[in-house]
Amino acid sequence: MTFALLAAAVAGALIGLSLGALGGGGSILAVPVLLALGQSATQATTGSLVVVGVTSLAGAVTAYRAGNVLLARGVAFGAVAIGGAVVGAHASAAAPEPVLLAAFAGLMLVVAGLMTARQVRSRRGASAGSHVDRPRLDDPIITFSPTFMCQCPRALKLLVTATAVGLLTGFLGVGGGFLVVPALTLALALPMGYAAGTSLVVIAITSTAALATRAGTGIAPDWWLVAALTVTAVGGSVAGARLAARTDTARLSAAFTGLVLIVAAYTVATAIPALI
Template sequence: MSPLVLVAAGLAGLLIGLSLGLLGGGGSILAVPVLLALGQGAGQATTGSLAVVAATSLVGALAARRSGGTGTVLVGRGLAFGSVAIGGAALGAHAAGAVSDDVLLLAFSALLLLVAGLMVARRVRGATAAHRARPAAEEPIITFSPTFACACPRALKVLVTATVVGLLTGFLGVGGGFLVVPALVLALGLPIGQAAGTSLVVITVTSASALVVRLGATDHPDWSLVALLTSLAVLGAVAGTWLARRTDAARLHAAFTALLVVVAVWTAARALPALV
């Protein structure tokens, strides 16, 4: 690995981690374009991204668990949601091996634009969603004692959302936190602080399961590059968490949204010429 690639990978890893720490999610979506820019193919980049996402999310979940407070991690609920999503992650990982790199890149570009649009919509709505009625976090979805009872609409919402998150994770190599957090808030009734911390458990489970499937189905990435990216992403996440308390969140979201649009256009420009 050349010194220039080492420096580029180091800076990129710090950027991914800083985005995760500053914004509470979404930064891992940058791992795929970063690996592409460092010479990896689309299949290699999405597989390597899963390793970065899984490791960084695991460290983030452990840190949030230790810190407690508003970022409390509900491990049991996270593992349950993640377990439901494993099936979708496996399907998505298999599907990724059946399409061309250009189709994979174009789909990833579309996802970036979708996430950017969701972030803009979130800022426009402001805190409106926080005041909507949602089910109590303590209220169980399914009970077996003293009699069987099922809150089936909530169960269906969790099943569908978890499966979609798993599919996106396996197919595109992303963590899916932008879907997991609102799903945990709306379907399970978790406060936003608990949802953000618990989502890291879900992302760890889905990313790790998708990575296992990918390892037997696609070309492997440059693992030394992935390891460097991951280690610095973890450091960046720790630094980003510290900076988040001292930085204007509105400006950060605006800057990150703009970055997503730029990366989406760049990714699409790589794929479209081969598909036209």
């Protein structure tokens, strides 16, 4: 048990460093870590919601103080996403563990691919120059005063993207920052500089909703492992934010992408025999 707690603490620090230094991606490791420490797939995805929710909340507070969060829009998007999170959590509790494991393995491969693509775009953007995004005060999607008005195409886009984010969080116990950030830019027209910070608010809301839904299912992970993972992840996120100001984050991102690929390959290799 002592070794397991130590391993969870080290893994939590790594997850937090990624969240703090790179702005996301680290929470995808919470499920594989809990699986490696002897938790079942349903226990691991439940425990991951705690890690994701707490670290996202801590990160959201930091980002808000730095002025990188548009709170009202994040809360609105998160409120819409709650429905998907509840449905996803119920579906996860009913799904066979091999199916959960296979779905998570596929997700990790997608995340690794998206992280690689983001690095390529970042290099191109760095060579072409960069500019600072500023928030746009665009028209509201729905108003009731002085008269009712609905931008229905945007409202539908918000409903679909927020529900998809909630489903992902509820079913697989991950934050889904790689999906939330582009969803916020698509549905709410947030500039990229504010989407990352605002996404943490969304993730904290959807994680809490999914965890509350699972509370009555009898799925309980080893809470000591989850606590060790969570505490060190929060501490690591603070250290990661400071590290980002002093280190070449492109190298950190490349190293982390490689780690995600290795863990994804291992998870796939574990999932395939379970499905046969």
